[in-house]
Amino acid sequence: MTFTNPIEGGTILQDTVVPEGEPWSAKLAAGDVLRLVDLEGQQAVDFLCYSFDDLADRYNAANTIKLNGNIYLGQGAALWSVRARKLMTIIEDTCGFHDTIYGCCSVEVDDVRFGKNNGNGCQGNFERELTKHGLDQKDIVANVNFFMRVPVAESGAIGIVPGISKPGDYVSLRAEQDVLAVLSNCPECLNNAAGFKPTPIRAIIYST
Ligand SMILES: [Zn+2]
Incomplete structure (x- = not known):
């Protein structure tokens, strides 16, 4: 699949296809942009983010919800930290809805839930990937789910609806400070978080 650089004047620093079910992580400098491409559509991407200078100051779902004023993330929304600092801002989004409440x-x-499992999960992926950065299971918090839609009914009931992302949909996040970005390309086959069939995604880092 060819993919042109849409970030005006940007240079691609890294371009990785993350296989289905696998984790990935990278450091981004302030101003770098991370684009996540849902290559085949309907693929949930579980995502965590840490301030690189202070790894304890990390993505915080509650602060992100209250400071964006919305439980869904879309273009213009920021990922906020424990200390109410902006970690990343969504500068492009062709999907429209990303989840903040469902975790991994x-x-x-x-x-x-199912009386069986996939032999792996995003929790295990995060634990494995975080060890590369001196972090462990205690550093996993309620994560963002890109390309995943979890509607909330008036009663408070929630559910996962089929993903609305189409093949090639993407979300681009600008680092507002030096950050560590960690993701798990969800291996879940037992519900429709990944359309019952996990597929690869592409992670591209641009220097702008
Ligand atoms: Zn998952």
Whole structure:
């Protein structure tokens, strides 16, 4: 699949296809842009973000919801930290809805919900990937789910609806400070978070 650089004047620093079910991470300098491309559509991408200078100051779902005033993320929304600093801002989004409340899948939760599991989950992926950066399971917080839609009914009931992302949809995030970005390309086959069939995504880092 060819893909032209849409970031005006930008240079591609890294361009990685992340296979289905696998984690990925990278450091971004302030001003760099991370574009996540849902190559085949309907693929959930579980995402965490940490201030690189102070890894304890990391993505915080509640602050992100209250400071954006919305439980969904879209163009213009920011990912806010524990200390209410902007970590990243969504500068492009062809999908429209990204989840902040559902957290990640795990073999343990799958066992409870489905009586079986995939042998892997985003929780395990995060634990594995974070060890590369001196972090561990205590550093995993409620994550963003890009390309995943979790509507909330008036009663408070929630559910996962089929992903609305189409093949080639993307979301681009500008780093507002030096950050560590960590993702799990969701391996869940037991619900429609990944359309029951996890697929690869592409992670591109631009220097602008
Ligand atoms: Zn998952």
